[in-house]
Amino acid sequence: MEKYKDVIQKQRLYFSKGETKELSFRISALEKLQKLIKTHEQDIMVALKEDLNKTEFDSYLTEIAVLIEEIKFTLKNIQKWAKPRKVKSSLSTFGSKSFIYPEPYGVTLIISPWNYPFQLAMAPLIGSIAAGNTAIIKPSELTPHTSALMANLIGEYFPEEYISVVEGGIEISDRLLAEKWDYIFFTGSVPVGRIIMQAAAKHLTPVTLELGGKSPAIVHEDAHLTHAAKRLVWGKFVNAGQTCVAPDYTYVHSNIKELFIAEVKKAIKDIYTSDPMETGNFTKIVSDKHFHRLTAFLNNGQLEYGGRTDTEKRMIEPTILNDISWSDPIMEDEIFGPILPILEYSDLDSIIMKIKDRPKPLALYLFTESDKVQEAVLKHISFGGGCINDTVLHLSSPHLPFGGVGDSGMGAYHGKGSFDIFSHEKSMLKQSTKFDLPFRYPSEKALNTIKKLIK
Missing domain, CATH: 3.40.605.10 (Aldehyde Dehydrogenase; Chain A, domain 1)
Known part of the structure; x- marks a missing residue:
């Protein structure tokens, strides 16, 4: 045996x-x-x-x-x-x-x-x-x-x-x-x-x-950009993006897109230095198979930041891809790596519909100061759990049950x-033996009594 x-x-x-x-x-x-x-x-x-x-x-x-x-x-x-x-x-x-x-x-x-x-x-x-x-x-x-x-x-x-x-x-x-x-x-x-x-x-x-699944982040035009960028960078690139609740992609409002990208670049340098692979303090990709799958995504869209790789160490530095669309290969499945695709939007309702058309994600992250925007996203999109104005931290609380819905678990x-x-x-059920109610047993009188009680 x-x-x-x-x-x-x-x-x-x-x-x-x-x-x-x-x-x-x-x-x-x-x-x-x-x-x-x-x-x-x-x-x-x-x-x-x-x-x-x-x-x-x-x-x-x-x-x-x-x-x-x-x-x-x-x-x-x-x-x-x-x-x-x-x-x-x-x-x-x-x-x-x-x-x-x-x-x-x-x-x-x-x-x-x-x-x-x-x-x-x-x-x-x-x-x-x-x-x-x-x-x-x-x-x-x-x-x-x-x-x-x-x-x-x-x-x-x-x-x-x-x-x-x-x-x-x-x-x-x-x-x-x-x-x-x-x-x-x-x-x-x-x-x-x-x-x-x-x-x-x-x-x-x-x-x-x-x-898991493709967990979205939405950065609305009224978001606190410095906080949003730093918290998004941490949530995305911790463990080299190999986190089931990592922000998989980010929808950024067109009015603040360039400003937000600049803040993201600054946050990456602040948290991981300008060369995290050289310092040796960045998590590596778990296997050659996963490494090669991820590096194949680096030619999607426009390389905005990062993109360097080390095959021997199985490392990919924090990377931002701009001008991404849903037709790009990186948007087909969960990335599970240190690559952040950025998509642009101008109408909130349209991206709510796009996210709803996809399998239900494990997490969603929304950056906004607007109660109305928060209500719209929470009301119309089904997902496992998430954060408003933060990322990932919801799963650390013993007071918040963590799990998915639909395809995410x-x-x-x-x-x-x-x-x-x-x-x-x-x-x-523990029943009393001190008495026995007669109307539980079938009879015309019992039926009439039950009908009166129910009414």
């Missing part, structure tokens, strides 16, 4: 014993995970440097700090979340009391991506633990140092019948998906998300799909959202 099959069986048996459902056990496990992260901060950052050339600042901010905050928030609230809650009873259930019992699904599979390889494996694990499940994590083979570190650390802190990491490539993912799971959590691309859902359908397994997590998606809400 292959090892992962043995681990699945062990986890199923372990879950059946009920230990993971005990609140004290869940709290202890979360504290262990917190200790794992804090104790091995430096090891995590070294692995991320090896895999993606991430700076210590980016690694700590985007991969470690967000997890520590998430665990703290979960530990603070888990007793309230896990407690059965009383709800109102209806007229037809007079005399009863109604409750909702959150219960874990069982053995869960977490398939995590390469772009934030530590954070996007551990964040859903927090929810799985909090809800009382066991978990098997399948990290990406494209970030081998981080994957190996996670496997070693999880193996050191947790028994495999509770939490385990299974390393390997696509063939291992396929084999895992052929097994029966109680819940699957996947973060990755839209095409692979469809494969996950097909596999889950064979066993009617519930899923959360955190996908299903299900939302972070904070209580993580607990909820890994929990089944079991509804229970």
Whole structure:
């Protein structure tokens, strides 16, 4: 028997014993995970440097700090979340009391991506633990140092019948998906998300799909240009644009387009210096395949800034492409790299319609001081989540469930959202035995009584 099959069986048996459902056990496990992260901060950052050339600042901010905050928030609230809650009873259930019992699904599979390889494996694990499940994590083979570190650390802190990491490539993912799971959590691309859902359908397994898509940014003519440019540059080029909620393209109002581009150039130099590849502090592209896919876009439109590449280091400097149209290849799919296409508009309603004609994006960013413009965009465009006058930061808040809609995914997590998606809400009615209402049983008198009550 292959090892992962043995681990699945062990986890199923372990879950059946009920230990993971005990609140004290869940709290202890979360504290262990917190200790794992804090104790091995430096090891995590070294692995991320090896895999993606991430700076210590980016690694700590985007991969470690967000997890520590998430665990703290979960530990603070888990007793309230896990407690059965009383709800109102209806007229037809007079005399009863109604409750909702959150219960874990069982053995869960977490398939995590390469772009934030530590954070996007551990964040859903927090929810799985909090809800009382066991978990098997399948990290990406494209970030081998981080994957190996996670496997070693999880193996050191947790028994495999509770939490385990299974390393390997696509063939291992396929084999895992052929097994029966109680819940699957996947973060990755839209095409692979469809494969996950097909596999889950064979066993009617519930899923959360955190996908992606072309997330737009809109810079209206009344935007605070300096703030808009700096926040857009940070959100776009952090992790070399390899972020599922990165602004994929930017619509800029024609009246301020040139001024805005000048501010973007200045912001790139301020944040990343005039030669980020030379300093060695810019994240690299994860693989040769992705690198060559991205460099093919550099002849689209008009090169406004950047465009230099280093094949050996797999680096592309922050790049702006101007005069882009929807017919350019770069606009066909999610870019997932440090290239920002700029499109121009003069009429807000027209670009709202253009965005609505596309698959629903994971995120949207709007820069404006106008309440009317904000209302128009929020009312008419469907998207997973986003920011007004900022980028990306919405996903860092445990108070804001994060997830997509339509092609950009299903299900939302972070904070209580993580607990909820890994929990089944079991509804229970407790009826009184002190009396028995006669009109619940069929008779003409009972029917007349019910009709009077309903009216």
